[in-house]
Amino acid sequence: MDTVVKEKSMCNSNWRRRSATLLLHNIMTLFLGFQLAAFMMSSLMMMQVEAQGGWEVIVNNAGIASMHTVVTHYNTAVLLDRTDIGPSQLPLPDGVCRNDPNDESSTHDCTAHSAVLDLGTNTIRPLFIQTDTWCSSGQFNGDGTLVQTGGDNDGFSKIRTFAPCGGDGDCNWVETDVPLQNGRWYATNAQLPDGTQIVVGGRGIATVEYVPANGRGTTYVPLIADANDAQNDNLYPYVHLLPNNQLFIFANQDSILYDWQTNTVAANLPTLPGGPRNYPSAGSSVLLPLSGFNGWTDAEILVCGGATYGAFLNPGAAIPATQSCGRIAPLDANPGWALENMPLRRNMGDMLLLPDRNVLIVNGAANGAQGWGNAQNPVTTPVLYNPNGAPGTRFQTLTATDIPRVYHSTANVLPDASVLIAGSNTHQFYTLTGYLATELRIERFSPPYLAPGAPAIANAPGELAYGAAFTATINNGNPKFIDLNLLSAPYSTHSFAQGQRLLQLETAAPAAVGGGTYTVATTAPPSSVIAPSAYYMLFAVSNGIPSQAQWVHVG
Template identity: 65%
Template structure:
């Protein structure tokens, strides 16, 4: 959502000329040799892995091949990433460029740092997505001709040919700024959006739309209920949070079961830009305890008066939604933050990264970028849970993303506080991609998974073989993490499961065999691909992908 529009034929021509000139200078700037490496006492390190991805990634997702889908708006004018073989988009509904021979999506390969352009046709601005059981990324909604679209991307190995497909089936209601959550029945629920106070299912399987009173009731003057936070709880109910309020929702019968207490402070959803995770589920308590963490946000009115640059929230709230009398437990972060991404780490900690200290989401509405990530340890006592980590020197504000990679790093991409690609003012369009290495990657020897079944059935017993050069203190953890669809400070479908493990048993080869069991049902982990990490002495292995069905 922005204020300034380029209008008129003369303005459009001048704008396109300007964009070409900027693109030429930007290519020189971003392709200059050498990679930034920042290491400081705060913990963790940063590296620029791509100096010019060609697009600013508004939506980012890691596939089970380990490569990464980058996706921006299509209706933004030319990017700096040409489409191959003379391919162009000719779309009369585009405002910026009706004949466009550049890409607005790409496939990034960690390690080689290759960026391959992908072709996508309809406008994906502020859309939503989720992986389904077979690993296909299903992407929903957007703006203009993309408002009701459903698109799919079936991943492939780097070097193979896979691309976006625009399906013939549409959403029942157009959705812009909605959220998706994969469900135990193999479908995804799509919740809310601008002017959409309903939920629907993809595929619908004969079901219609269902009104959600929460979305109507939280639709205030600045619409702080876009991109609602949606989490699948271990009792097969949904936790849905919008603005400052939340409910327990029976998705099978489409019934609101319970209204939960209002979180203290200001609004938390778009455009106020807090973030949310469900803390790790554990086999140790039979998967029974679900706890929601919500951090950051903005003051009410920050979006309506962007020049005021009102201070962002400094608070986090935790709630046990399935408790008999749930209440919010509040604590303060080391600094104020909105537009922060919250990423579950293999060590069962939470990384809070990106964002700004003032303002809100929107074009040019924020100031004072937060450059330091924060590590949050939910297992520690209040007052001791936060550690401030090494700062980057690249601002990541509106339309930026953060995703956990299988090697344990965090891929950070995007940031564009402008309607079009703009490289000169404060917070320029950011085409560089960074990788942040959390402190655990410099904390000693890493375990390595050397054998694990590639496919698992629910409740299946299996053994993971791990090599480890050090002596483990206690058990070696096995933690399963899903790969979410990350956009607008919310990782849709993010989930971490701490599996039950037996004591490590020495193998003849000198490694360790760890007995464990797959999650018991699709309620605990919807079917699909997940990253399995072994964690020894607080240090994670690289992930092995497993397919749980």
């Protein structure tokens, strides 16, 4: 009996030990499992964050807050602010000073209000500019010269040029002697197929004119008149050159087709619902990519964001921004706007065509409007828009930045397919402390497509004649398909990239030449209507990943 009890006791003791050991094992397994799961979740989150892009400050103090930014074919960026803000943080060299009796802030100024950023070294070289470029406009000519028009005060009627040069050059601004026919402030420039530029609108100016003047004079356009709008929400009109050689011009909530050759309105288009979309209630706009695969005919316009009417008139009210986008095919027989909502409300956003033919929406605020002190709640999260996605699936949020960019911010695509982000000054003068201080840092945003396995353009012509066949040699491409896309270098200011366009060339299937290298046969754009003569960035895109661009001259 005792033996039986003893055996039972030993059995129970062994069972308890085994149970305790098993329990401890299970606890440890569960703990390790939780740790593994947490690690995997953390890794997955890190992978997701990596997959949503990344930010890097490349210049800690540019000296100026760039409200106008362009990228040149010398792989530099021209930064431009207004001149009547008093001293900037960037001194002019060798004791050079600007003497201007008309300047409202400083008649003797020894600091720069424009600069060149070398994209290879991230170094800044100050530039000298004499007249006030506040809220001016610009565009590249066919030879790569930047033409810059208008501004405030003594810059109201000025035409300036900048012929870019390499990193060791001394190129600078030139103030021309030929004035604008109508002085302009808050206007928009667009390059035309004949090599001239049209300059559209401006505060109190409801006309268009041409630079250089080509005999067509100035013409009144009712769309850009501001008589019936207390906010003047028709400034910085959205202007896009269409494949039928007409201009799409959008102001406030309305748009027209404009025949620039006869200076007449060819058609009035439907009103876009959702409130005003132009400065000071600015959203943004792009002409979606044109493609040689459909004969360059499928033109669509996208307009996103804006401010609720009244936000500009009531700057302290923090009125919510617009969340909707409108999309229209203006050359259709019966065009109409299709609406969809962005993930976030946004005004003052910049919209950029990326080399993979998606659209980036970046910068801006969720409340208020453009103007000094009007913006609240910066939107630091970029959004990606896929034009070819199904409605309801087109938007994707990306990694946020730590630096708010509101009024007077800019965004430009760079030759390495990243995005240059500069500016932000919601104050009348440079205010380097406090809420939404003047921002002198420059960032580079790397979209999600910047990943290992990028193709490389080994060889492509530097000059493309209209309609000419050519072959590009691509390393590390997809043997089934490689995109060749031409991207212009627009003038970015006040939430609109003037002159922006992306052209998808019609390509044949890649031909293997060995060692992971392929040749791709294609044809240059057929005319200056599709591709106004200029320097473009040629990107090869394989598996959704763009190459470093090669600059090519078209025309």
